[in-house]
Amino acid sequence: MFTVFTMTEPRDRILNCACELYLKDGFEGFSMRKLARRVGVTAPALYRHYENREKVLLAVVGQAHNVLARYLYRSLAGETPRERFARAGEAYLDFALDHPRYFQMIYSFAEFMGLDEVPEEVAEETCAVERFWHDRVRECVEAGLLRSHELEEIGLSLWAHAYGLISLYLHGMLDVPEETFRQMYAGSFVRLLRGIATPAYASELEAELEAEEALPDAGPVKPAAK
Amino acid sequence: MFTVFTMTEPRDRILNCACELYLKDGFEGFSMRKLARRVGVTAPALYRHYENREKVLLAVVGQAHNVLARYLYRSLAGETPRERFARAGEAYLDFALDHPRYFQMIYSFAEFMGLDEVPEEVAEETCAVERFWHDRVRECVEAGLLRSHELEEIGLSLWAHAYGLISLYLHGMLDVPEETFRQMYAGSFVRLLRGIATPAYASELEAELEAEEALPDAGPVKPAAK
DNA sequence: TCAGTCATGTTTACAGTGTTCACCATGACT
DNA sequence: AGTCATGGTGAACACTGTAAACATGACTGA
Structure with a gap:
């Protein structure tokens, strides 16, 4: 055999x-x-x-979540909270661009199936992703990078923002090539970051921005990730 | 007759x-x-x-866009750029919560139909929404409320953020009552706003935040809208 | 060795889908 | 009175998800 x-x-x-x-x-x-x-x-x-088609597709959603988990997990290899945070943002994007159908499946399953409640299993796995973001945020708050007010909701802002950008792109609403989109994603990420950063980290970001503007074409694409 | x-x-x-x-x-x-x-x-x-089912549903998407347009248009009644901006954010949310199915239809039509390109008509109408956001941003930049760097992309950040939040909520990923979600939306909006505001406006927002914390339960729900 | 059970398949069938075709009524215009 | 577009009909085709009845072959206990 x-x-x-x-x-x-x-x-x-x-x-x-x-x-x-x-x-x-x-x-x-x-x-x-x-x-x-x-x-x-x-x-x-x-x-x-x-049992039926729905259950088969539910299993596919599970697979999609497994793949996403692998991507996110890799970002934990970063050495500092700040790096893990930035890498998580990249990992989420990489997953979505490498496996767009899985990405859509994760969030649109219930919609597709015409269910008005998200099935238990899916809800749990989604919850895990939310916790992952939350952990990255908490680390950064403790490291003095992000504001501590509304710790819970900061994770949501980040998640929703990333999801929204990617989703609009995948739905064909943005009509830009992938590389351009990656830059837009990074740029938009920094904008939100400025709003949730501590004053100290915010002014650091500001400095990076100005440095970038001094040499606009050669600047790093993802200042936050460096 | x-x-x-x-x-x-x-x-x-x-x-x-x-x-x-x-x-x-x-x-x-x-x-x-x-x-x-x-x-x-x-x-x-x-x-x-x-011609076929797709064309019928395409017409429904058109209707959905009409309704959205009515909501957004109402926000133009605001008297200052700042108020129009805040009202536009509210209008987008109101539309999504009043007509969740229309909201989903607008963005998921191609996905649902299994098309890999968004039909021309839909793309145009979506483009109009984007322009609407862009106009609100431009006004605020000119009024000295928002930073002028990357004017184009600021609109995208706002749009994606709002879309992402609403979409996650409608997909049942957030599992909170509607009123709670409205507050989260407003709160998250302010966080992003801080990241794109001019230093002057940002410190103004900061002051509002502190005032709110002084009397945490009685504070206004949507400081940005006031 | 043999009967029985279980897992796993098949065939057939039903109701529902989008869509096409051939046909028919009606009312307007020449 | 005749022609023609308009907007309807019923029957049909190739699909769909799924259920019921039946077959088969491996494994088990007597």
Whole structure:
């Protein structure tokens, strides 16, 4: 028995194919019959392993969250709170640009399925992302970089801002090339940062901005990340 | 001929019913046969007036944009740039909370339909919203409230931030009651505002914040709107 | 060895979808 | 009176998600 594929549990084989199919055809093009063909089986067989289409896609959302978690986790390799913070912002962007369909899936699943409540599992995983942001903020508050007022809500501001920018871009509302968007993301990040930074850190950012303006074309793209 | 309804063009009757149906059943529940029943006609008849389902929904997106435009337009009644700016932020929020389905439709249409390009008409109308924000920002820059650097991108920051917050809330990711969310929106708005305000306006905001903290429960909910 | 059970598949079927086609009524204009 | 566009109909096609009934083959206990 050297063939790994036939060894894998049917549930996992289906999930793998479901991810492939979703990433290729998107939500609209995802049908149980197509999935079955890909798995090499007829459609009703899938119902032995997943209750229905919704549950299959729910599993795909889980995968999407796993991938996001890997990206975010990597940012913890940063050595200072400040660096971890900046890297987390980049990681979130990288995830969204590398896996746009996963990004959309994470946030639009309920909308797509026509549910008016987000399923428990999804809500939990989303909550984890929120906590991750919150931890990065708390660290920076303790390091004297960010204001301590409304600690809870600062994380939300950052999250919403990043999500909003990315979402508008992915929805095709911005109509700029990817590299340009990365710069806009970084720039916008700094603007928000100025609003939540302690006076000390804010004036530091200010200095970086002025230095950048002195040599406008050669300046660093992401001052906050340095 | 006193009956207005039978006088209206069939295209408009269909559009009206389509809006009703979409607002009631959402995207997932929107079918041509249901629409036909509502109009009082069989499904194929609809194709005399609209090329296909996509075009019908495109018309609904147009309606959604009209409603948004009305909300934004009202904010122009503000007497100073600063007030118009604050009112625009409120109007955007009001629209989203009053018509969540329209709000989602505006930004998720292409995603829902499985298109990878946003249709021309939608792109244009979205562009108009962006310009509206841009105008509010420009006014405030000229009035010495907002920094003049990166004028273009400041509008984007504001738009993305507002969109992100609202979108997360509507997707059920925030799990707070509406009134709480309104306060979070206002608070987050001020945080970003601090990052894009001129030093003079920023210190003014700072003063308001401190005043609010002096009497934490009785303070105004939206200092930026006053 | 044999009967039984369980996991996993298949075939068939149903109701619903978007859309097309061939056909038919009606009312306006030549 | 005849023509023609307008706006409707019913039947049909190729899909969809999903349920019910049935088949098969591996594993188990007697």
